[in-house]
Amino acid sequence: MPRQRLGTDHLSSQAAILDIIRAAGTISRVELTQQSSFSAPTVSTVVRRLIDEGLVVEVGHGESTGGKRPTLLQLNPAARFAIGVHLDHGGITSVLSDLAGTIVARWKRPGIGSQEPPEVVDRIAADIRDNLARVAVDPERVIGVGVVAPGPIFQHTRMTLTSPFMERWTDFPLASALEDAIGLPVLLDNDATAAALGEYWAGAIDVRSTFAALYMGSGLGAGIVLDGTVLRGSSSNAGEAGHLCLDMNGPQCWCGARGCAEVLGGPQRVVDAAHDAGLALTGGDVLQDFAEVARAAGRGEEAAVAILRDSARYVAVCAQALANVLDLDLVVLTGPAFALAGSLYLPVVQQHLDATFFARESHSVEVLISSNAPEAAAIGACSLVLQSELSPRRPGLRAVEVALAAGS
Template sequence: MSGPAGATPHASSRAAVLDVIRAAGTISRVGLVNATGFTGATISTVVRRLIDDGLVLETGRAESTGGKRRVLLQLNQSSRFAVGVHLDHAGITYVLTNLGGSVVARMSRAGVGTDDPPVVVARMATEVDALIEGAGIDRGRVLGLGLVAPGPMNQTSGMRLVPPAMRHWDDFPLDRELQSATRLPVVLDNDATAAALGEHWSGDVGGTPTFAAIYMGTGIGAGLMVNGITFRGASGNAGEIGHVCLDADGPECWCGARGCTEVLAGPGAVVEAARADPAVARAAGLATGPAERPRRLADFAAVTRAALRGEPGARALLERSARNLAVAARTLANVMDLEQMVLTGPSLAIAGSIYLPVVQGELDRAFFARATHGVTVRLSRSAATAPAIGAAALVLQSELVPLREGLRLPDNLADAEPAAPSAPR
């Protein structure tokens, strides 16, 4: 499984059936026939094998519609697990999720800093072992490890991490080295893309098959889901709204362009402006002068806390950032004709209450297709750990339910057959 994650066809009818059960929550065999188009005999055979493998459970019966009540099926959440790791200069986040994507263990550790990649990989392997052992999970039930990091991605050389703070990771074969160190299959992806997949896998976006996850950590990006398929583009770098130009004559961005969303609205821009304003710096407890890169997320949190306490200068800086992010989000919504957006990532976990109304207001006011439909914006329930959760979902999807392009899961799966809570099996 090592290498860049991609949307691949279902390997078998088993994968398709398991994916429908996951999406539905609970569903009967008849419901599976209707959802997949497979014959009753095929569904019976596949379901029996999934039950024998411990992946699916029979869980009571549906309410009667006049005939025999149908037996309902659901994932056996504790049958398999996956590790998700978000690698960033500011910190490394680890999660262990069950088959349904729910987090059963998590921890955060120091970021990559200036350490050499082999040193960081050795540390990560030790920390992954501690995560699994601390949760009391049999390692044999761990399917693999998903690793996500800031882009851009280079799919021919494993992964290429080239934001300025991580230039010493250029072309390091991270997937191979981490797989060797952890003895787990490794799958790689962009952190914003993983965050979108995590929202989809956990069901937090409801039945919406097409949406964008607007991501802000130390940088800005977006993950795109189209008809239930993660859209990655030709090289895995789709959704880079952090490098949409908002001002052609604006400040230079590390990517080489000028006036990018990230250089105008990112946490680094907010912190630099705060440090340059003595009143804001004092209110937030910041030292004046240039920010040290490892502290930018912590400093952004300090500015946010000052804004939430009512410091007007701090509030103004965040609202300016939010307006720039909102314009980039509107651009993405116009291009993709979206109906839903999710705000996620460590920075929006901190400041989401300030950004959400600004982004929603921009879309309500100026989204091109607003006369036909609106765009709903919400804050992720797991914004702080979304990339790591999505990284684990990459493993679950690639190992168990790789999707076929164009698959549309029925919108009404979850409520087609309401369970009778007290019904015997």
């Protein structure tokens, strides 16, 4: 007997209203009518439905402006939960987040390189069950699992990822396997894409903004969100800013091209440069070494600062490319690498955009560091699930819808 999927009916109106409430944080019904394209009665009934479903709660009253005081509305964070799993070389980072994108629980397990995919899937499922029990969240309120990883993906077949670092996972039907193991719908996506959506969802970014999230973890990528909708492109591989060519005669990249931004200024390059400069590194994985470089820079070691600043110049050019192609008004720096060294990158990127963004006479491009940078990808994975279930979009969500349909 199919449990009724909440929020799937009354699609457009529910989704739009909920999204405005989410972005606003706290808002009255009147303001909703102004910010949405709906009339007051429609807002009223939609809000009542949202309240009945428990997704929204009334939280007191606002100031009067000469008449009745408005009733203020907010998301009910505890109404639904989602699980986000980030597969990366360094390990599997998972979070349980509520409706507002706040982390309720987090756990991290060793990398995936050594085990076979089926074992990893079982481990992920077991960890999810354990952690749900630990924080006493009603499993009925968990609406799904988002799984994200770097690299190009073949989403239309519900297969998983193909990056040279994850060879083992090529042709393994991760989504369906995990669905079978855990009994929840599973969505699969790119980590940078997810991080961008997470920033939109949890970072209270305006519905109408045009922004990109530059994600730096063990690699460099970007996610793009336009009018609240993730830009996926024709095969869900949009946003590969790390493979913008910044030097036509540059070094070969693993992707097959030359002079990719990731090779010239990505985390691996930072670590290599630090090594060459004689900095003492533990020689762990890329991110651990990058963290040491960032700490050295934080202590004021000039070599480390110079290396990171050099990297920042390349990141800035990536941001410029994205801004010029997409006419952005916001760039968010996120991911573990920017969590460590964002304060050094931010001014470089901001100044570069101020000086070179093509339409700067028309408007500036704001640059921010995500407040959730370390777990951005995992939170983004949660947001994938939350948005697809609570605020589904018509265009551009093909892949997610396919996955949902197959997983319901």
